[in-house]
Amino acid sequence: MSATIANKPQKWGSPFAYFVALLFIGVCVAPVLYIVIGGFRTNSQISTGPAALPDPWVVGNYIAVLKSVTFWGEFANSVVVALASTVGTVVLGLMVSFVLARYDFRFKGAMYSLFAAGLMFPMVIAITPLYIVIKDLGLVDNLLGVIVPQIAFGLPTTVIILVPFLRAIPKEIEEAAAIDGSSRLGFFFRMVVPLSRPGVVTVGILGFIGSWNNYVLPLYVLNSQANFTLPLGVQAFSSQYSVDTAKVLAFTSLAMLPAMAFFAIFEKKIVGGLTGAVKG
């Protein structure tokens, strides 16, 4: 193989690259397909041939889940929690990143280090005392009890990604804005917010997916089924209907669709943002 490589480097391995790419995609996607297709089978089909294709295809499991109040309630909770957490993280994160990137003051370094160190505090380490704080605020079994801590825990990543973006805005633009009579806050809203959009979109998407998939915090904070988010719902459903595998698979596939659709739409922006952050 290495002989052909040396002879014609620009044409190297095209078929080989396709082969490996297909293999890799197969490994990544097959389990997901198994979940989705599994939802179209009956339980007896699953127990007689766990790896076979549905024969016949049945849609009853999916229809049952789509008709269930539980699923849509949990879906709505997830949407509320993810949207509120994302907006909160982005707005607060953008404000503080602007200060860290473009103002000079005494505790700037310490402040940045504090947020950066936050990357080392995963939620699971702080979960017991965090639960106590949430309980003291009377937010147990309340969606706010998930949203507010999620915003706080989302800030470190947001700050780390946004500060390089905001610092890259040329000083001249700011000076020009000042000459035109714009205040620094005016500059913030008119120039900084639009110019940092790629970074904002990236942290927004990361925040949304992170919140959509969060498990530990809802596990501690939410205890009535009416307040469950989808990850809790999936777990509750799979233990409640543990004998009804086909239905569990249908529920699981419907629960993962939104995050995947969301990601497919924004894929380019995520990768772009990550590049910026890594180079920063």
Add this chain to the structure above:
Amino acid sequence: MRFEIAVLSGPAILMFLAFVIFPVALAAFYGFYRWHGYGAPTDWVGLNNYKLILTDPAFQQVLWHTGLILVLSLVIQGPLAVGLALLLNQKIRGRSVIRILIFVPYVISEVIVGTAWSLMLQTNGAVNDLLGHVGLGFLKADWLSDPKLALWTLMGIISWKYIGFAVILMLAGLQSIPDELSEAAQIDGASYWQIQRRITLPLLGPTIRIWAFLSIIGSLQLFDLVYIIWGPYVAGTAGTSTMAIYMVAQGRNAGNYGYGSAIAVVMFLISLVVALIYQRFVLRRDLQGAVTEGAS
């Protein structure tokens, strides 16, 4: 100007202090007590919880598992991700579709990944059935409950879930390397492998080092997947328990909140020390101390 700084940074700082820093400090405080979670902690035991951790065989075991998961994650995913990224960085059709598809496992939540894999890996599940059908029936196994296998099963699931993120990160890194360098080397007669080894890999260094950092921190704090698939009690006997699982098993499930908090503090200290050492000696060239020395 001070007013602007206060208005813009105040809310974020308050939130961060109240819901991140304060709970972590509170964990450190509870770690000095024998406390079962109700009422204010009164039974001060000083460093006893920490002494207990040092001699607790169960903790040594979860520490060993965590360390193994950390090393195996780096060794399995790193070379694989670099190789795949090099391959996918060529001009092949459908690159953006490929990128979306390999990111799918990363986007799905740990709960769904865990639920799906535990169904597929059951003794009479899809994986064993498939092995039988393709003539590899002798490979059928108790993937989840055999203590000799369970940790490797976990590593398989971890690699499947997180490799896409590593590849995407490496691809992003590769795209920032100018084509002119390898074109020039090509003209000078360098082979494909020489170009990758002498030019591409060194320039990909910063990306690899940042990925490794994220992977290390993630491994030290692994919780969701193990908790969903095995649960805190089974994870102990199957040999997949991690520090975070043991912490929750002691705290929330057994009611030893003081001991659980001490474990949380130890976890945090280990993460912090590893992160600081890594930054001091590995990331120094890439970040110019961004995380430790502040923005300037």
